Structure formats: structure tokens, C-alpha cells
Amino acid sequence: MAVRPLFWFASFTLLIGCGQAVDPNTAGAGLVELLPTAAALDGWSIEEDPVEYSPDTLYEYLDGGAPLYLDYGFQRLAQGRYRMDDGRPSGITIDIFDMGSPLGAFGIYASIRPPEAALRPRETEGYRSGTVAAAWRGDVYVHGEADDDSPELIEALERLMAETSAGLTGDASWPAILAALPADGLVHSSERFVATDLLGHAFLPGGILATYEIEGREVHLFFSDLGSEAAATRGLADLRAHEARRGEIVGGSPTFGAAGFRFSDPGMGTGTAVAADRFVAGVYGDLPHDSQEGLLERLVTRLAPSASGD
Amino acid sequence: MALFGNSIDRRAFLKLSAATTGMAFGGCSRAGEFSGPATGAEMLYRPLGDTGLKVSEVSFGSYGFDNPALLLAALDAGITTICTSANYQDNRAEEKIGEAIATIGSRRDELVVFTGTDVRPGTSKQGYLDAIDGSLRRLRTERVEIYRVSGISSPDALRVDAFHEAVHEAQRAGKVGYAGMSGHHGGMEECLEAATDDGRFRVLLTKYDFASYPGQDEILRRAAQRGLGTIVFKTNAGNRKKEIKDLEKGGLSFTQATVKWALTNPYVASVCVGITNFDQIGEYVGAAGKPLTDPENAMLHHYADEMYDKYCRFCGECEVGCPHGVAVADVNRYAMYFKYYGREKDSMHLYEALPDGCSAAACESCSAPCEPRCPFGREVRAELLEAHRVLSFSRA
Numbered sequence: 001m002a003v004r005p006l007f008w009f010a011s012f013t014l015l016i017g018c019g020q021a022v023d024p025n026t027a028g029a030g031l032v033e034l035l036p037t038a039a040a041l042d043g044w045s046i047e048e049d050p051v052e053y054s055p056d057t058l059y060e061y062l063d064g065g066a067p068l069y070l071d072y073g074f075q076r077l078a079q080g081r082y083r084m085d086d087g088r089p090s091g092i093t094i095d096i097f098d099m100g101s102p103l104g105a106f107g108i109y110a111s112i113r114p115p116e117a118a119l120r121p122r123e124t125e126g127y128r129s130g131t132v133a134a135a136w137r138g139d140v141y142v143h144g145e146a147d148d149d150s151p152e153l154i155e156a157l158e159r160l161m162a163e164t165s166a167g168l169t170g171d172a173s174w175p176a177i178l179a180a181l182p183a184d185g186l187v188h189s190s191e192r193f194v195a196t197d198l199l200g201h202a203f204l205p206g207g208i209l210a211t212y213e214i215e216g217r218e219v220h221l222f223f224s225d226l227g228s229e230a231a232a233t234r235g236l237a238d239l240r241a242h243e244a245r246r247g248e249i250v251g252g253s254p255t256f257g258a259a260g261f262r263f264s265d266p267g268m269g270t271g272t273a274v275a276a277d278r279f280v281a282g283v284y285g286d287l288p289h290d291s292q293e294g295l296l297e298r299l300v301t302r303l304a305p306s307a308s309g310d
Numbered sequence: 311m312a313l314f315g316n317s318i319d320r321r322a323f324l325k326l327s328a329a330t331t332g333m334a335f336g337g338c339s340r341a342g343e344f345s346g347p348a349t350g351a352e353m354l355y356r357p358l359g360d361t362g363l364k365v366s367e368v369s370f371g372s373y374g375f376d377n378p379a380l381l382l383a384a385l386d387a388g389i390t391t392i393c394t395s396a397n398y399q400d401n402r403a404e405e406k407i408g409e410a411i412a413t414i415g416s417r418r419d420e421l422v423v424f425t426g427t428d429v430r431p432g433t434s435k436q437g438y439l440d441a442i443d444g445s446l447r448r449l450r451t452e453r454v455e456i457y458r459v460s461g462i463s464s465p466d467a468l469r470v471d472a473f474h475e476a477v478h479e480a481q482r483a484g485k486v487g488y489a490g491m492s493g494h495h496g497g498m499e500e501c502l503e504a505a506t507d508d509g510r511f512r513v514l515l516t517k518y519d520f521a522s523y524p525g526q527d528e529i530l531r532r533a534a535q536r537g538l539g540t541i542v543f544k545t546n547a548g549n550r551k552k553e554i555k556d557l558e559k560g561g562l563s564f565t566q567a568t569v570k571w572a573l574t575n576p577y578v579a580s581v582c583v584g585i586t587n588f589d590q591i592g593e594y595v596g597a598a599g600k601p602l603t604d605p606e607n608a609m610l611h612h613y614a615d616e617m618y619d620k621y622c623r624f625c626g627e628c629e630v631g632c633p634h635g636v637a638v639a640d641v642n643r644y645a646m647y648f649k650y651y652g653r654e655k656d657s658m659h660l661y662e663a664l665p666d667g668c669s670a671a672a673c674e675s676c677s678a679p680c681e682p683r684c685p686f687g688r689e690v691r692a693e694l695l696e697a698h699r700v701l702s703f704s705r706a
Contacts, residue, residue, distance in 0.1 A: 059544075065374070067584060071374075090432030090433070091431070111376070111402070112402055114401070134400075148432055148433055200380035201587060201588060202590075242588065246588075265379055267377065267380070268378075
């Protein structure tokens with residue numbers, strides 16, 4: 001297939017830069033006001049005054065995790081701690097993050113969402129998995145965690161998350177860049193936005209990752225916006241050089257011609273990568289190249305302006 | 311080595327680091343089959359206290375990590391020590407490490423894997439045992455070398471019997487090698503001392519840099535004498551990008567210099583660094599086994615000097631000497647909220663809520679016995695008066 005110039009993502013670059021959008025949740029009221037009051041739960045109280053963290057102090061709370069949140073555009077965090085009035089020591093922590101953009105909030109949310117998590121039937125997407133619950137909407141990401149899995153705490157965690165989620169009023173729609181992913185075979189809730197170093201490559205400035213099921217096996221699709229055709233060509237060359245060092249360049253791609261190459265990587269399995277306009281895209285997994293490239297071809301086609309309808 | 315000793319003399323840095331560089335390598339050994347093909351550098355290994363384990367001088371910090379291929383590349387470069395936690399991305403980091411471990415076969419025996427959990431009030435022994443089993447399942451391994459309690463901010467958090475009973479049972483079952491603790495909050499010195507004296511911890515993981523924690527060297531030395539091993543992290547002293555960018559203009563790597571600096575301390579077994587891309591592997595491995603050069607030394611000295619009295623570390627050392635009981639750390643923190651975080655109203659409310667006598671109003675007529683106690687030579691009284699001025703503005 002000849003790779004056509006792809007321009008429909010005129011807003012992609014704007015969207016991918018976190019921290020620009022304004023969310024009604026944070027433009028007016030503060031994050032602290034989004035924390036449920038003690039009145040939301042009979043027999044519970046807020047343990048201490050809510051604690052707030054800024055980009056400069058986030059490390060005091062997240063042991064080693066702060067850089068990841070900062071990469072996603074972290075602006076502020078309000079934390080509430082809830083405890084039962086009966087004096088038992090365990091309780092619940094609710095963290096409300098202003099991530100600066102819907103893409104940043106989705107990105108950090110999806111980065112921890114377990115693939116098997118059952119989503120809550122709310123307009124604000126969220127889930128609970130064991131003692132952890134999370135949700136996102138607009139610029140806001142909410143993380144709740146119970147100290148243990150006793151029924152009382154889990155029930156209260158669910159109620160606090162529901163209460164918090166109900167207060168979120170930002171745009172509930174998914175980031176537009178995810179629309180480029182083909183729908184067929186997409187594993188539920190596997191879509192992710194990675195803010196930097198996609199697949200661990202400093203030359204890829206972040207992008208989208210998703211998992212598909214093909215012939216009963218999992219393969220992974222990725223794409224990254226390098227900003228220009230020249231940059232994408234360089235990015236693909238860097239990726240090829242990396243695979244030549246770490247794995248093996250199997251050869252050219254019959255599907256993509258000179259625009260792509262096939263590789264075999266010790267950690268990723270077999271794969272194909274391609275430069276398409278300003279994007280570097282690829283597929284990898286534990287399947288023969290021919291079986292995977294159809295999926296990549298569909299992605300590249302969906303990146304084309306005529307297919308997008310934009 | 312802590313940069314300035316207890317008095318935190320700015321000038322002590324160069325002498326200390328030069329004096330200790332040679333000491334750092336006495337207990338090192340070189341890589342076995344890992345010879346660093348990806349980087350051209352060679353990893354060194356150090357004993358982890360008296361555990362019998364040897365750890366790579368650079369450890370793989372896994373927060374944000376999600377590509378098993380990256381970990382495999384790190385292993386090929388000789389980084390055989392992996393630090394993770396069930397808390398990292400709500401289990402995802404452990405799962406991705408597990409995917410890598412599942413592919414390396416017998417090479418697993420060469421790894422030293424740290425994982426752990428936060429101590430949470432009310433968690434039972436069975437709760438911790440379940441947490442250990444969950445980590446092993448995600449890591450796809452039958453054992454971890456170190457299981458640590460993380461997020462420690464007070465000695466009390468080290469003495470949770472349910473945690474120790476669970477670790478002890480897991481040790482008997484061959485699931486856990488040794489207990490460790492980790493933390494990075496203020497007051498770590500007290501926690502490290504308590505962990506050393508506790509007798510149940512064999513490994514310390516702690517923040518350690520060249521601009522803070524003045525008493526830490528002595529603590530690590532004492533811990534080593536008792537057979538505890540230490541792994542450090544956050545060695546970059548705040549990682550202030552603007553200042554670092556200027557300092558690196560001559561082609562130096564601030565990151566490499568901070569890792570080398572930490573490794574000059576013979577009581578530091580390994581430096582744990584977050585690795586999220588392939589380029590970082592080469593940069594970090596390039597720091598292992600190399601002495602801190604004079605230009606690097608000067609760069610760190612310059613950075614530390616520039617940052618020296620720029621910020622209150624909220625250590626509370628000066629509060630001990632205050633005759634009025636002023637809550638210096640709190641007052642300075644609220645002033646920080648006011649000046650830098652746009653939380654004027656909030657910070658003023660916080661200040662107003664301080665107990666009687668804890669505000670900085672009393673500083674006006676005080677002779678400031680607090681100032682000699684500040685390890686970083688800050689003008690505590692003037693800062694408190696300025697904080698009082700802005701935080702109590704509404705009362706005027």
C-alpha cells in the first residue's frame with residue numbers, strides 16, 4: 001500500500017500537549033470542593049483537613065511516582081482522608097488530580113486501569129479493582145483507595161467515588177486522537193495515551209498504545225506524532241537502528257514498501273513499523289508479520305483525511 | 311557522603327567527595343555474564359549489607375515503566391537489581407516486570423528484586439500475606455529478595471507487628487528473603503535510626519542527596535556496622551532543571567554526577583534510578599564504577615552552593631531552639647503556599663489556625679536563637695517575620 005499524506009489530525013498536536021485545556025471543574029471551584037463532605041457517609045468523618053499538593057511538592061506524596069504525573073501535565077492534587085467514627089484505624093483516601101487537560105487525565109487514568117476492570121455504569125468513566133477505584137472526566141482524575149477490603153470500607157469507597165464522580169462536570173467524551181484506532185479486534189479498555197518515551201524510546205515523544213486480539217492472540221498497535229514528515233522519517237530511522245542493535249531487522253514490508261520495515265525484538269516479539277506523514281506507527285506481538293500488518297494498514301488508513309471525514 | 315556534615319559547611323563538599331572516592335570501590339566486583347553490551351560500560355556489584363546478596367550499583371526503578379523490552383535491555387547492561395512496589399501504577403509495574411521475568415529463564419537467579427507495600431492502619435497479618443502473594447503472582451516469581459514497607463514517615467510505622475509477622479511467615483515459606491523499609495519524607499533520619507535499631511529490617515531504601523540530610527552519613531555507617539544494606543534514590547537534590555541545564559553546558563551529565571557522588575559512599579550499595587527509556591540505561595550504567603571527576607565535582611558543588619539556602623527543607627531543626635514555640639516549618643510552608651502556589655486565602659487560614667504561640671508574631675523582639683541551628687544557614691527570623699507579614703495581612 002502506498003502511504004498517503006495524512007493531515008486530518010490538525011488538532012492532534014494541540015491535543016497531545018497536556019495542560020492547555022480548561023475544565024469547568026477547576027476553572028472555578030477548587031479541587032478541595034470536589035471532595036465529598038463527611039455528610040456523604042453516615043458514621044464517617046473527614047480525618048484531617050484536605051491536603052493539597054503542587055508540582056513542586058507532589059514528590060512528598062508519591063514515592064518516585066511524581067515524574068510520571070508531571071509528564072501527564074499534573075497541576076494540583078487535593079487529598080481527603082475518611083475514617084469511620086467507630087475508631088477503627090483503617091479508612092479511605094480520595095485523591096483528586098487536576099491534570100491540566102482531558103488527555104492528561106485520561107492518560108494517567110488509563111496508565112493504571114487494569115485490563116480486566118469492570119467499568120462503572122456512570123457518565124464519568126470509572127472502575128473499582130480490589131481496594132482501588134479510579135475515574136476521570138475532563139481535566140480531572142480521581143483515585144480512591146481503601147486501607148483494606150472489608151465490606152464496610154469497599155462500600156464506602158464506592159459511595160465516595162460515586163459522590164466525587166457526580167461532581168465532575170468536564171467533557172465526558174474520549175480524547176479525539178483515540179478515534180484513529182481501528183475498532184475491530186480492539187481489546188476492551190486497552191487504549192492508552194503515553195505522555196513521553198513511547199515504548200521506552202526517547203525519540204518518540206509519546207503517543208497511543210492499544211491491544212488487539214487477532215487469531216486468538218494479542219498484538220499491540222502504537223502511533224506517535226513526530227510533528228513533521230521529516231521528523232517521522234528520522235524517528236523511524238532511530239527505531240530501525242534500535243531494533244538493529246537490540247533485535248533483528250527481518251527485512252522490508254511488502255505492505256508498506258520503503259516506508260516501513262519488519263523487525264524481531266527480544267521483548268516485543270515480531271513487528272512492523274512505518275513512517276506515515278508525520279506519524280511513526282507500528283504493530284508488534286507474537287504473530288507472523290503478515291497477520292499483523294493488516295491491522296497496521298487499517299490504522300494508517302484511518303489516519304488518512306479521506307477516511308476520517310474531517 | 312552528606313555534603314556538609316552536621317554543620318553543613320558549604321566548603322566541605324570537595325574535600326569529602328575526593329576523600330571518599332577511593333573508598334567506594336573496595337567492596338565491588340564486576341559483572342558476571344552481564345557485560346554491558348548495550349552501553350559499552352561495565353556494571354559493578356556491591357554487597358547488600360550482610361544479606362549475602364550482591365546488587366548492581368545502579369538499580370532499576372520501575373515507576374512508570376511499562377515495556378518489558380526496556381527491562382531486558384537493562385538486564386543485558388548489567389542492571390540486575392529491580393526496585394518496584396505493588397503501589398506503582400496500581401500493580402502495573404509489577405505485571406510488566408513479571409512479563410520480562412517470564413522470558414529470562416535461569417537468569418532470574420541473578421536478579422535482586424525489591425517490592426513491597428505501604429503500611430496501612432488496621433491491615434491484618436493475612437492482609438500483608440495476601441499482598442505478598444499478589445506481588446509474587448504479578449512478578450511471576452516464587453520469591454522476592456526484599457519485601458519492604460514503603461512510604462515511611464514516622465518510626466511508629468516501622469513497628470506494625472502484622473507486617474513483620476507476615477514477612478516472617480513468608481520468609482519461612484521461601485517467598486521473601488529480607489525485610490526492608492523505604493521513605494523520603496522529612497524526619498527520615500529518625501526513621502532510619504529506628505529501623506536500624508529495630509533489628510528486623512536488613513535493608514534501608516532512602517532519599518539521599520548532596521544537599522540535604524546532614525546526619526545521614528553517620529546513620530548509614532551505623533546501619534552498615536549492624537549489617538544493614540542501603541539503597542538510595544532521589545540523588546539529584548531537587549533536580550532543578552533550569553540550574554542543571556546551565557551547568558551541563560560544558561557537556562557534563564548532572565545525572566551521572568549525582569549517581570557517581572552517591573556511590574562514593576561505601577555504605578551505599580546501589581543507587582535506584584527511574585528508567586523509562588533506553589537512552590537512560592546507557593547514561594546510568596556509564597556512571598557505575600567511575601570516579602567522580604573534578605569537573606563533575608565542581609558542577610555538584612556549584613549546584614549545591616546555588617541551592618544551599620534557597621529553600622527551607624522543613625526539617626524542624628531550628629524549632630528546638632525557639633523559646634516561643636514557633637512552628638517554623640509550618641509557617642514557612644504556609645508562606646510557600648502563599649507566595650508560590652497561589653493559595654493566599656488558604657495559607658492565611660492555615661496560619662490563623664495554628665495554636666496560640668505558634669505563629670511568628672513573637673519573632674519581632676526575639677534574639678533568634680533558632681538561626682545557629684539551621685543546618686543551611688538560613689536567616690530564619692527575617693523569613694518568619696516576612697511570612698508573618700504576608701500571612702496575617704488580613705488582620706491588619
